[in-house]
Amino acid sequence: MGQLVSLMSDGMRHLRNRAKRSPFVQTPGAAVRRTAAVGLALAACLGAAPTTTTTAAPAASKSGAGLDRYYDQRPVWGGCATGPDDTMGRDLDKAGAQCADVTVPLDYADPRGRTITVAISRLKATDTRHRVGSLLLNNGGPGGTALESPPEFRTWMKKAGPRYDIVGFDPRFVGRSTPLDCGWPVGTNLFSAGLSRASFERQVALQKGLADKCRATNASVLPHVTTRNTARDMDVIRGALGEKKISYFGYSYGTYLGTVYTQMFPGRTDRMVLDGAIDPRTFNPRLLQQAVGENERALADWATWAAARNDTYGLGRTRAQVLATIDRVIKASSRSPLTVGTAPETFRLDDTHIPFILLAGVDSDTDASRASLAEQVSVLDKAAAGQPTRLSPHFAATLRTAMTGEQSHHGSVQSAIICGDRAAPRDPEVYWRDIERGRAAYPRFGALTDNIGPCAFWDRPREEPTRVKHDAEVLIVSATGDPRTAHKGAVALHGLLQSSRLITLEGANRHAIYGLYGNTCVDDKVNQYLATGKLPADDQICSKRAG
Numbered sequence: 001m002g003q004l005v006s007l008m009s010d011g012m013r014h015l016r017n018r019a020k021r022s023p024f025v026q027t028p029g030a031a032v033r034r035t036a037a038v039g040l041a042l043a044a045c046l047g048a049a050p051t052t053t054t055t056a057a058p059a060a061s062k063s064g065a066g067l068d069r070y071y072d073q074r075p076v077w078g079g080c081a082t083g084p085d086d087t088m089g090r091d092l093d094k095a096g097a098q099c100a101d102v103t104v105p106l107d108y109a110d111p112r113g114r115t116i117t118v119a120i121s122r123l124k125a126t127d128t129r130h131r132v133g134s135l136l137l138n139n140g141g142p143g144g145t146a147l148e149s150p151p152e153f154r155t156w157m158k159k160a161g162p163r164y165d166i167v168g169f170d171p172r173f174v175g176r177s178t179p180l181d182c183g184w185p186v187g188t189n190l191f192s193a194g195l196s197r198a199s200f201e202r203q204v205a206l207q208k209g210l211a212d213k214c215r216a217t218n219a220s221v222l223p224h225v226t227t228r229n230t231a232r233d234m235d236v237i238r239g240a241l242g243e244k245k246i247s248y249f250g251y252s253y254g255t256y257l258g259t260v261y262t263q264m265f266p267g268r269t270d271r272m273v274l275d276g277a278i279d280p281r282t283f284n285p286r287l288l289q290q291a292v293g294e295n296e297r298a299l300a301d302w303a304t305w306a307a308a309r310n311d312t313y314g315l316g317r318t319r320a321q322v323l324a325t326i327d328r329v330i331k332a333s334s335r336s337p338l339t340v341g342t343a344p345e346t347f348r349l350d351d352t353h354i355p356f357i358l359l360a361g362v363d364s365d366t367d368a369s370r371a372s373l374a375e376q377v378s379v380l381d382k383a384a385a386g387q388p389t390r391l392s393p394h395f396a397a398t399l400r401t402a403m404t405g406e407q408s409h410h411g412s413v414q415s416a417i418i419c420g421d422r423a424a425p426r427d428p429e430v431y432w433r434d435i436e437r438g439r440a441a442y443p444r445f446g447a448l449t450d451n452i453g454p455c456a457f458w459d460r461p462r463e464e465p466t467r468v469k470h471d472a473e474v475l476i477v478s479a480t481g482d483p484r485t486a487h488k489g490a491v492a493l494h495g496l497l498q499s500s501r502l503i504t505l506e507g508a509n510r511h512a513i514y515g516l517y518g519n520t521c522v523d524d525k526v527n528q529y530l531a532t533g534k535l536p537a538d539d540q541i542c543s544k545r546a547g
Contacts, residue, residue: 067236070236078099080092080121095123096123097150098121102233102236104116106221119169119176120167120170121147121148121168131163131164134238135153136247137149137153137168138253140250140512142253143171146169148168157527163531172225180409181409182408183217183412186206187406188356188407189453191206192352194447199350211455211456227421230257231261235264247272248269252485258274263469264466266472271530273477276485277478280468286424286453293486297481299358300323303326305367305370326354327444329354330354330444333353334350338350340379340399341396345391363484363510363511372394375395420461423460424456431450475500476503477513479509479511480508503536505544508544525542
């Protein structure tokens with residue numbers, strides 16, 4: 001989606017989780033417990049993982065000349081742990097899951113050429129008498145992992161869980177699949193243009209440098225890092241699993257991937273849930289522009305929450321005072337970078353960084369998420385006043401993700417997917433005009449969502465974007481205040497897919513709901529569909545107060 005800080009915990013496993021679901025914004029969160037792709041270290045390559053063979057799998061639909069050997073392979077399942085320090089792998093093994101690699105062509109137009117591997121995990125159905133089939137998971141990003149997800153998904157699915165083989169996969173060049181890393185000095189490209197033309201020019205240089213690094217290190221593979229190729233990989237996985245149809249659950253960017261799959265391979269899906277849905281016509285490197293208003297409103301709602309707790313955080317007694325504190329911090333950082341943290345880990349933050357921190361903090365309206373952001377803003381306020389500050393582990397992890405090369409792999413592959421799907425405007429002046437026009441209406445986030453990114457300097461995509469031409473029976477889930485993929489995108493997708501149904505969660509500023517937000521109304525309706533395969537007769541409404 002344009003850039004991620006995606007894109008984003010109690011503990012290291014949770015920190016990696018959030019990014020899977022947040023388009024572009026990948027930072028550690030505080031509400032979800034799970035191994036995810038948000039921001040701390042993505043899993044290393046599965047060096048000791050089982051490889052695949054090309055023995056025949058059960059009959060399944062195939063696509064394209066020369067691809068039989070990929071569809072006919074049978075994954076060799078084995079343990080998931082790659083060593084004594086592989087916590088995720090040990091957790092999967094303990095849950096009874098197994099892991100394997102699936103071989104796919106780098107270039108589907110040249111199936112006899114170079115190959116890459118896609119890492120998958122599987123928790124097999126235990127209710128074999130009522131088995132539905134395989135359920136494939138994608139946690140969004142783009143660039144999020146899902147290898148770790150089957151055990152928690154089975155828990156969320158309640159009675160329906162044992163009826164599925166639940167399959168997680170790390171998309172091409174993500175996680176334990178064949179990797180891609182451009183060697184970036186940062187883990188995201190999602191920064192603000194700042195308050196001045198000079199700060200914008202520094203962003204132009206930074207973003208061009210990120211694109212140049214990817215071209216210099218990975219030019220041979222970049223044209224093939226696309227959503228359409230990931231959809232092709234999904235169909236190979238379906239065939240390798242021996243399924244004529246496959247079920248699918250996608251969050252955030254994963255909703256776009258799922259939609260693309262339905263259009264490229266119509267008739268090959270069974271039950272499909274798209275949570276935090278995107279209008280496929282608008283997926284592009286500047287996607288966050290469409291949610292800038294939602295982010296400003298989410299920040300204002302957070303400011304009201306923080307004002308009611310001024311005795312704890314000291315940010316102001318009214319919404320206006322809290323927002324004025326934020327504006328004061330941003331202006332101070334534009335004059336001289338703020339130093340936060342204590343040796344040996346300190347960071348210098350300017351007006352291009354502060355909006356990223358705010359954006360990462362407003363993706364959920366739970367008390368835990370709001371408290372985390374309030375603590376961070378309190379640190380920034382002290383730094384702006386020249387006072388010493390101490391970082392929480394969560395805040396330090398967020399800053400390492402954004403401002404060091406620790407998560408270069410994640411930022412690299414996320415940008416490669418986004419830039420490989422659709423072209424962005426090339427002229428920096430286009431971005432500057434948008435930034436200047438948006439400052440009054442969107443004072444904290446406009447210069448971020450309108451900012452230039454590496455896609456402005458990327459090579460043109462080789463394929464045209466996917467167009468929706470086929471109907472599909474899918475269940476769409478969306479919150480009215482979603483600050484990542486705006487609710488209007490879910491409504492638009494629902495209109496494109498006439499046989500779909502939409503569950504709307506009213507009153508929530510939240511991205512990614514099912515299983516993560518604790519709304520029993522949404523969770524029960526999704527589980528009913530997964531259990532029966534029957535979509536609701538009509539669209540459904542849930543309330544934030546109901547869960």
